[in-house]
Amino acid sequence: MERRDFFKKAIVTAGAAAVGTSTLEAGVTTQPIDNRKVSPVAFPEKRPLIMYSDRPPLLETPRDVFTSALTPNDQFFVRWHMPDIPTHIDPDTYTIHVNGLVKNELHISLNDLKTKFEQVEVTAVLQCGGNSRSAFKPIAGGIQWGSGAMGCATWKGVRLKDILHLAGLERDAKWIGFNGSERAAYYETPEFVRELELSELDDHVILAYEMNGEDLPYLNGYPLRLVLPGYYSDSWVKMLSNITVTNEYKKLFFMDVAYRVPDNETESETPEKRYPTTKPIKKMNVKSVIGYPTKDSLVSHKSHVVIRGVAWDDGHGIQDVLISTDGGKTWDKAILDDGKLGRYAYRAFRYPYKPTTFGKVTIMAKAINKIGQEQPFAKDIKWNHGGYKYNGIDEVTVEVV
Numbered sequence: 201m202e203r204r205d206f207f208k209k210a211i212v213t214a215g216a217a218a219v220g221t222s223t224l225e226a227g228v229t230t231q232p233i234d235n236r237k238v239s240p241v242a243f244p245e246k247r248p249l250i251m252y253s254d255r256p257p258l259l260e261t262p263r264d265v266f267t268s269a270l271t272p273n274d275q276f277f278v279r280w281h282m283p284d285i286p287t288h289i290d291p292d293t294y295t296i297h298v299n300g301l302v303k304n305e306l307h308i309s310l311n312d313l314k315t316k317f318e319q320v321e322v323t324a325v326l327q328c329g330g331n332s333r334s335a336f337k338p339i340a341g342g343i344q345w346g347s348g349a350m351g352c353a354t355w356k357g358v359r360l361k362d363i364l365h366l367a368g369l370e371r372d373a374k375w376i377g378f379n380g381s382e383r384a385a386y387y388e389t390p391e392f393v394r395e396l397e398l399s400e401l402d403d404h405v406i407l408a409y410e411m412n413g414e415d416l417p418y419l420n421g422y423p424l425r426l427v428l429p430g431y432y433s434d435s436w437v438k439m440l441s442n443i444t445v446t447n448e449y450k451k452l453f454f455m456d457v458a459y460r461v462p463d464n465e466t467e468s469e470t471p472e473k474r475y476p477t478t479k480p481i482k483k484m485n486v487k488s489v490i491g492y493p494t495k496d497s498l499v500s501h502k503s504h505v506v507i508r509g510v511a512w513d514d515g516h517g518i519q520d521v522l523i524s525t526d527g528g529k530t531w532d533k534a535i536l537d538d539g540k541l542g543r544y545a546y547r548a549f550r551y552p553y554k555p556t557t558f559g560k561v562t563i564m565a566k567a568i569n570k571i572g573q574e575q576p577f578a579k580d581i582k583w584n585h586g587g588y589k590y591n592g593i594d595e596v597t598v599e600v601v
């Protein structure tokens with residue numbers, strides 16, 4: 201069977217299975233999102249995570265880590281596109297090369313980055329555009345991530361703007377490309393490069409060498425990565441080797457085909473008919489994830505449970521998180537943390553809950569941001585082929601005993 205035919209078949213089957221199930225019925229969770237095991241194998245600097253592949257490393261953070269606003273480095277998810285990641289990086293000889301339409305071509309060492317520029321910090325959520333893809337019905341293409349292809353950290357580094365100022369942009373400079381250091385497995389595969397329009401980059405964009413007060417973990421892009429607060433992480437190029445300024449968009453680059461959604465208002469299409477034009481995913485939509493309880497928690501009848509989780513968007517800020525413990529019929533406000541980590545960070549939330557019935561209970565969380573955008577019910581989620589930008593109301597079903 202051709203791969204294409206296989207996909208068609210998988211979609212039809214999954215579509216048929218979805219008919220007749222209601223995501224709102226208490227006691228039924230139709231999200232496959234939690235049905236994964238943490239791998240017993242740990243990678244360098246990482247505790248055991250949910251593994252989808254070892255080369256390239258694809259590691260997901262378990263849901264129960266999302267009970268506080270910062271994600272520990274050793275539990276932070278990992279995503280690489282190419283199997284051939286450098287295994288040795290010498291911090292004393294590493295330089296970042298800035299070239300293209302600049303007046304001064306630069307080679308900046310790690311030490312110069314840390315000593316000759318203003319050092320800045322930003323706490324920001326890094327989320328893969330394919331996070332929660334496994335919740336799409338029917339199945340959408342790509343790795344079937346649960347909710348843990350994301351994390352939030354405090355990033356430290358230097359402003360991209362300051363580096364470009366030193367390099368001096370030529371008058372016709374319009375685009376900027378960021379290269380990772382890894383190599384493709386085949387000559388035909390383009391390298392990992394992200395191109396962005398210079399006009400969309402603001403002061404918050406940094407080249408970061410530190411994550412939560414430590415060197416970046418190797419798998420999260422040591423020694424230097426791009427940090428674009430508010431944007432999905434396909435733009436956050438790791439192990440940066442090169443920054444090239446151009447006056448035109450170079451179509452052959454890797455990211456020109458992946459991480460795109462239909463270019464229409466609802467960013468959606470049907471499995472049968474692909475929308476003809478696409479646009480990059482770019483900014484994150486409003487979303488929340490429940491960290492406690494999980495489907496593995498045993499919750500005691502009439503005990504004092506604290507439901508916990510995190511909520512975020514692209515920087516407008518979270519206004520409210522609403523919790524339902526009756527499968528979406530009634531909602532009540534959760535308590536949010538003080539928000540001191542800033543508008544690009546997770547807002548941790550908590551909600552005291554005393555279960556008064558036995559058996560399965562479905563808990564839901566819905567975030568609303570400061571401009572009134574809110575998470576849709578899972579059944580109202582708009583579908584796209586790539587399985588990007590899933591932000592349905594989160595739900596967890598627990599057993600009350």
Ligand SMILES: Nc1nc2c(c(=O)[nH]1)N[C@H]1C(S)=C(S)[C@@H](COP(=O)(O)O)O[C@H]1N2
Binds near residue numbers: 281327328381382
């Ligand atoms: N050099 C390089 N940078 C990269 C990628 C990659 O494959 N190579 N993948 C991108 C994507 S799609 C994601 S989701 C994030 C993952 O970052 P993490 O591994 O630190 O979690 O890195 C981004 N930056």
Ligand SMILES: [Mo]
Binds near residue numbers: 279327328329433434
């Ligand atoms: Mo990603």
